[in-house]
Amino acid sequence: MKKNKRYVSLKLSVFIILFSTSCTKDFEEINTNEYIFNEASPSALFTGVVKNTLDLVGGTMNDQLYNTYASFYGGKGGQFNRYFYTEQALDQYWKKFYVNILKNNQDIIDSYSGDSNYSNRVSIAKIWKSYVYSILVSTFGPVPYQEALQGENAATYDSEEFIYTDILAELKTAFENIDVSGDTLAQDPIFDGDLNKWKKFANSLRLKIALRISEGFKVLARQHGSDAMANEADLIGSNAENVVMKWGVEQENWSFNYSRYIFIEANDDVVPYMNLHFLLNLKTYKDPRLFKLVEPSNDPITLTDVVFRSGSTTEQITVEYELPYFGRPLGGNAGVEGWDLNQNDNILNGLANRRFSRPKLDVFMAQDMGYNVITYAEINFIKAEAKEKGWGGSKSTEQYYYDGIEASFQQYGATGVAEYKNRDGIQWETSSVGDRGLFGLVTSGISNNALDKITRQRWLASYNQGHDIWCMQKRTRALPLIDQFAPDGATGLDYAPLPERMVYPPLSEGGLNNAAYQDAILNMGGNTLYNTLQMNKSEDYSPVQWETLVPELNQDFGTHFYGDSEDDLIAQGIDYTII
Numbered sequence: 001m002k003k004n005k006r007y008v009s010l011k012l013s014v015f016i017i018l019f020s021t022s023c024t025k026d027f028e029e030i031n032t033n034e035y036i037f038n039e040a041s042p043s044a045l046f047t048g049v050v051k052n053t054l055d056l057v058g059g060t061m062n063d064q065l066y067n068t069y070a071s072f073y074g075g076k077g078g079q080f081n082r083y084f085y086t087e088q089a090l091d092q093y094w095k096k097f098y099v100n101i102l103k104n105n106q107d108i109i110d111s112y113s114g115d116s117n118y119s120n121r122v123s124i125a126k127i128w129k130s131y132v133y134s135i136l137v138s139t140f141g142p143v144p145y146q147e148a149l150q151g152e153n154a155a156t157y158d159s160e161e162f163i164y165t166d167i168l169a170e171l172k173t174a175f176e177n178i179d180v181s182g183d184t185l186a187q188d189p190i191f192d193g194d195l196n197k198w199k200k201f202a203n204s205l206r207l208k209i210a211l212r213i214s215e216g217f218k219v220l221a222r223q224h225g226s227d228a229m230a231n232e233a234d235l236i237g238s239n240a241e242n243v244v245m246k247w248g249v250e251q252e253n254w255s256f257n258y259s260r261y262i263f264i265e266a267n268d269d270v271v272p273y274m275n276l277h278f279l280l281n282l283k284t285y286k287d288p289r290l291f292k293l294v295e296p297s298n299d300p301i302t303l304t305d306v307v308f309r310s311g312s313t314t315e316q317i318t319v320e321y322e323l324p325y326f327g328r329p330l331g332g333n334a335g336v337e338g339w340d341l342n343q344n345d346n347i348l349n350g351l352a353n354r355r356f357s358r359p360k361l362d363v364f365m366a367q368d369m370g371y372n373v374i375t376y377a378e379i380n381f382i383k384a385e386a387k388e389k390g391w392g393g394s395k396s397t398e399q400y401y402y403d404g405i406e407a408s409f410q411q412y413g414a415t416g417v418a419e420y421k422n423r424d425g426i427q428w429e430t431s432s433v434g435d436r437g438l439f440g441l442v443t444s445g446i447s448n449n450a451l452d453k454i455t456r457q458r459w460l461a462s463y464n465q466g467h468d469i470w471c472m473q474k475r476t477r478a479l480p481l482i483d484q485f486a487p488d489g490a491t492g493l494d495y496a497p498l499p500e501r502m503v504y505p506p507l508s509e510g511g512l513n514n515a516a517y518q519d520a521i522l523n524m525g526g527n528t529l530y531n532t533l534q535m536n537k538s539e540d541y542s543p544v545q546w547e548t549l550v551p552e553l554n555q556d557f558g559t560h561f562y563g564d565s566e567d568d569l570i571a572q573g574i575d576y577t578i579i
Contacts, residue, residue, distance in 0.1 A: 042108045042121045043186040049128060050189045051253070052100040054245040057135055057467065058371030059256025061093060066466025067272065069498060070459070070473070071481045074275035074328035075353070077267075082331075083496040083529065084488035090505035097136055098148060105129055106149040120182045120195060123174040127202050130167035130174075131373070134209050137163045138471050139502050141533045142520055144513070154513050157520035160534045161220070164213050168206055168224045175202040175234070190243065201243050203234045204374050208468075211382050214389065215475050216534040222391060229383070229392040236379045239411050243373035255369045262365050268353040272364075277437055277444070277481060279327035279357065280557050281460060284435045284444040285423050292412040293463050295358045296324035301347060303558045304579070308565040317566065321576040323558045328356040329438050331485030336546045337494050341439075345553045348438065364464055372465055377411055380404030381458040388450055397450055398428045401457065408461035428453070435559075440552035442480040451478055474500060474536040483546060497543040499529040500536055 067073045068081040079086050108125040112118035136143050137160055144155035145163050184193040191197040210225035228235065236242065247255035254263065261271055274294050282290040300322040309315045326348070333349050335341050343349040363369065372378075384400035387393040393400065402421060409417040425432025425446035434445030446456055455478040459469055473479050487496035504527050509517040521527045532538050562572050569576050 040107075041186065042112060042118065042125070043188075045104055045108050046121075046125065046128070046185060047187055047189050049101055049105045049125075050245060052096060052104075053128070053132060054247065054371055055256060056093065056096045056101070057132075058245055061139075062371070062464070062466050063256060063260070063272070064089070065502065066470055067464065068330070068466070070462075070466040070469035071275045071278055071330065071479070072359075072463055072466055072469070073272045074278075074330050074356070075332045076272060077269040079488050079490075082486060082488040083484045083499055084490050085503060085529070087505065087507050090503065091507040094505040094508055097132065098144075101132055102129065102149055105132070117183055120178050120198075121185055123178050123202075124185065124198055126170045127174050127198065127205070130170045130209075131205060133163060133167050134205070134212075135467060138212060138533070138535060139467070140504060141501050141524060141531070144516070154516055156516045157523075160213075161217055164209065164217060164535075165220060168209060168220070171202045171206040171209075172224065172227065175199055175206070175231075178202070190245065197241055197243075200234055200236050200241055201374070203228050203231055204236045204243070204379050207235065207379070207386065208374060208382055211385055212471050212475060213535045215537045222389070225386055225389070225391040229386050232383075232392075232394055235383070236374060236376050239376045239407060242375045242411070244370040245373060246370040247368050249368050254367045255365075257365045257369065258367045262361070271353070271358065273328040273353070273356040273358055276327035276329045276557055277442065278459070278463075279325065280435055280437060281444045281456065283325070283557065283561060284432075285420065285426055287420060287460070288414040288416045289409065289412050289460065290325065292414050293360055293363070294325055295360050297326065297355050297357050299352075299355045300324040301326060301351065301355065301558075303347070303555060303561075305559045307560070307563070307569070308567075310566040310570065312565075318579050319566070319569070319576045320579055321562075321569065321574050323561055325357050325561065326558055328353070329485075330482055331487075331495070334486035335439065335551065336485060338547050339439075339551050341551060341553055343553075346438070347555055347558075359464070372462070375407070375411060375461070377404045377408035377461040378458060378465070378468070380407055381454050381461065384454045385451070388454075397454075401428060401450075401454055404454075404461060405457055408457075411461075426453075426457075435556035436552075436554050437480075437482060438553065438557060439482070440554050441546070441549055442482060444480070451476060455479060470498075471535075473498065474533070477537055477541050483544065485546075495546055497530070500532045501529065503527045503529060 064078060064080040068076055073081065080089070105125050105128055109122055109129070113122050133145065142157040142159050143163070145158040145166070147155040178195055178199050180195040180199070182195070184195060191201075206224050207228035210221045210228065214221040214225070247253050257272075260266060279290070279294060282293070302320055303323040304318060304320055306316050306318050309317045329348070333343065333346060359365065380400050381404040383393055384397045384404065387395070387397045387400060395403070405421060406417055409415070409420075420426060423432070424430045425434065429448050431448045432446050434443040436443050446452055455472060455476050458472060459479055462469055473481065481498065483498070484496040487493050504517060504520065506527070524531045562568050562574050
């Protein structure tokens with residue numbers, strides 16, 4: 001019965017939101033909707049808000065932008081994935097953020113803030129508002145904030161610092177004000193009414209945002225990061241407390257991925273494939289999570305490898321075997337002009353797209369798959385960085401790091417964590433050479449630097465959380481990633497670095513909010529993918545000049561996948577041929 005009630009309210013919310021969207025004509029109407037929601041309860045409104053957030057942030061934008069920017073996807077077609085954008089899509093994203101999500105969420109705050117019977121529900125709406133704005137501002141930069149949801153004809157763009165200052169304060173207040181014995185949502189699509197988990201979400205999100213802005217706003221970040229760490233018992237403390245938005249098995253609630261790639265067979269060029277360098281980092285360290293995250297190819301490639309003969313540690317033999325796990329390079333097989341590579345040496349050259357490994361279907365392509373907002377593994381890696389920054393914490397950086405790895409293994413049901421933690425490069429204060437990427441220009445090697453280890457493991461533990469890893473990379477520049485070597489022709493570039501931001505939508509904002517839009521562009525110094533946000537690391541950073549490097553095609557992504565010897569192949573039941 002409880003499930004059925006939630007299903008009914010979800011349909012009601014979606015219907016209301018669709019109706020309100022169809023009535024929107026300009027910025028004033030986006031921000032008023034004077035009478036539409038008077039009959040809707042906070043629970044009905046909030047369920048729809050969460051569903052729309054899930055569809056946009058965890059679905060469309062995650063697929064089109066974020067997972068490529070995080071190097072989770074490789075070689076995916078489309079302008080966004082090739083580091084450009086479509087104005088029409090940006091316009092739709094913007095409207096969904098402000099109409100379907102933020103305006104409807106604001107109605108809860110505006111309608112019930114004066115009623116003590118709704119105190120917790122208003123705090124929950126403020127937590128969600130802070131979460132959504134944390135996505136907006138870290139994606140676009142300064143955006144309409146103070147005036148955006150107050151029915152103004154035009155809304156000025158508030159600075160990054162102003163927005164972060166306000167949402168961090170809102171999260172602190174919500175954390176302190178939620179009364180665990182007080183009112184709850186009748187249908188809570190995140191925590192099923194558990195107010196303790198909402199408190200932990202508020203505190204954990206505050207710590208996460210504080211770390212995200214720790215390069216650009218050091219004082220503000222330390223203030224909130226230290227305070228959140230001082231309340232460490234009120235941070236997410238187990239995988240049972242992970243913050244997850246979930247789709248459903250009813251057709252109207254299917255996940256974006258299932259609807260787009262499973263229910264209707266999609267073109268091979270746009271289907272998500274595992275990124276070669278992400279998979280390389282799993283393969284190098286014999287990471288058992290690989291088999292939980294990656295779908296084997298339905299048409300494996302045949303790899304030539306050199307291994308030790310059975311029973312020997314000196315005599316080597318050349319063997320052939322099928323390799324079912326191999327990722328797709330970000331730009332396909334494209335290189336940089338002037339490299340003069342012989343593509344006959346590239347085992348992936350001319351390979352049909354359908355042959356590359358895809359994300360695990362039953363995890364990342366299911367009808368009712370989940371999208372992780374914050375996980376226990378992630379919060380441990382965040383605490384590890386916070387400890388390094390002197391923000392406090394009851395454990396050492398090393399212990400938080402290991403706790404994060406163990407939590408990630410538990411989350412995916414992977415075994416062998418003890419052996420994994422003892423591998424060179426993974427073990428604290430050790431380093432590894434790693435394997436080379438396809439062009440031999442970046443490797444999966446890990447230094448003994450704390451930040452290198454923490455960011456690498458957070459990347460591996462956060463698959464499909466594209467926005468979070470994109471922000472982490474912009475802040476640290478620590479992940480060993482390749483630029484887009486097949487960018488959209490509109491950029492005029494032979495290769496394109498990771499975008500620093502997404503541009504403001506020129507259609508809706510240029511037409512409906514033009515004065516504020518032009519001021520924002522002036523303050524940003526332009527409206528391009530490469531106007532650096534204040535939260536991004538800009539000191540001591542310059543994009544790689546790939547044309548100055550000397551590439552070398554190799555097969556490190558697959559060699560020794562099953563081990564270094566013939567005995568390893570035999571032990572794992574691999575069919576092979578000695579040549």
